[in-house]
Amino acid sequence: MTAQPIDPDGSGMWGPDPVRQRLANHTIEDVLALPDDAPRVELRDGVLVLVPSPTIGHQNIANRLWMWLFHNAPDDVAPATAVGVAINHRNTFEPDVVLIKRPVVADNHYVDAEQVVLAVEVVSSGTRRRDRLEKPADYADAGIPHYWRIEQNPVHVYAYDLVDGRYELAADSAEELIVTKPFDVRLSVRDITP
Known part of the structure; x- marks a missing residue:
């Protein structure tokens, strides 16, 4: 399993797979395999959490x-x-x-x-x-x-x-x-x- 990019609205923006998010089955391997254009994320109990941009x-x-x-x-x-x-x-x-x-x-x-x-x-x-x-x-x-x-x-x-x-x-x-x-x-x- 990977954290493949999902582009539900066709905007070109990366987003986590909603099914895997609900299943909470992401692992560190998924985080390490994220594309270069993915936003910063933390992994919390198998769920990818977007890290807000700091002020x-x-x-x-x-x-x-x-x-x-x-x-x-x-x-x-x-x-x-x-x-x-x-x-x-x-x-x-x-x-x-x-x-x-x-x-x-x-x-x-x-x-x-x-x-x-x-x-x-x-x-x-x-x-x-x-x-x-x-x-x-x-x-x-x-x-x-x-x-x-x-x-x-x-x-x-x-x-x-x-x-x-x-x-x-x-x-x-x-x-x-x-x-x-x-x-x-x-x-x-x-x-x-x-």
């Missing part, structure tokens, strides 16, 4: 955080944006920013959850429930040791550490985030605020 403000926060991590993270990890994380055979996510254990294969779009040290989501109006509730639970189930949630307007960073299978709040700030994991971080929130 300029959202992208600015994620890009500034990527740049900060690029300059400040230790050499054994690498930051990335718009990279898929394979949670399991029926679930994938596309965090806004990830910190990945090296070595990193530069031409891969997906990494295994075991390779992710930190997953970051910038919360937007259309992603509040997923970023605050659903994704943290799934990232925790996948064993990703650290999760950061960044709220906008005003920018506020919440840092969580995985403890006994659940995320516990390690620190939060609208001014300066200070944590010791995944490395010694002193992040001025001003540095990631557009």
Whole structure:
């Protein structure tokens, strides 16, 4: 089975097969086989979920955080944006920013959850429930040791550490985030605020 493009209205736009969507039987192989012109998707319990396009403000926060991590993270990890994380055979996510254990294969779009040290989501109006509730639970189930949630307007960073299978709040700030994991971080929130 594949996630072959469906064009029900003849518009030339890719869309998931509605029958397979109802059956919830898509797998990561389907995601990896999507055509180049397909929109970004996440796989949630076998259903392809379109990932909304981020706003300029959202992208600015994620890009500034990527740049900060690029300059400040230790050499054994690498930051990335718009990279898929394979949670399991029926679930994938596309965090806004990830910190990945090296070595990193530069031409891969997906990494295994075991390779992710930190997953970051910038919360937007259309992603509040997923970023605050659903994704943290799934990232925790996948064993990703650290999760950061960044709220906008005003920018506020919440840092969580995985403890006994659940995320516990390690620190939060609208001014300066200070944590010791995944490395010694002193992040001025001003540095990631557009």
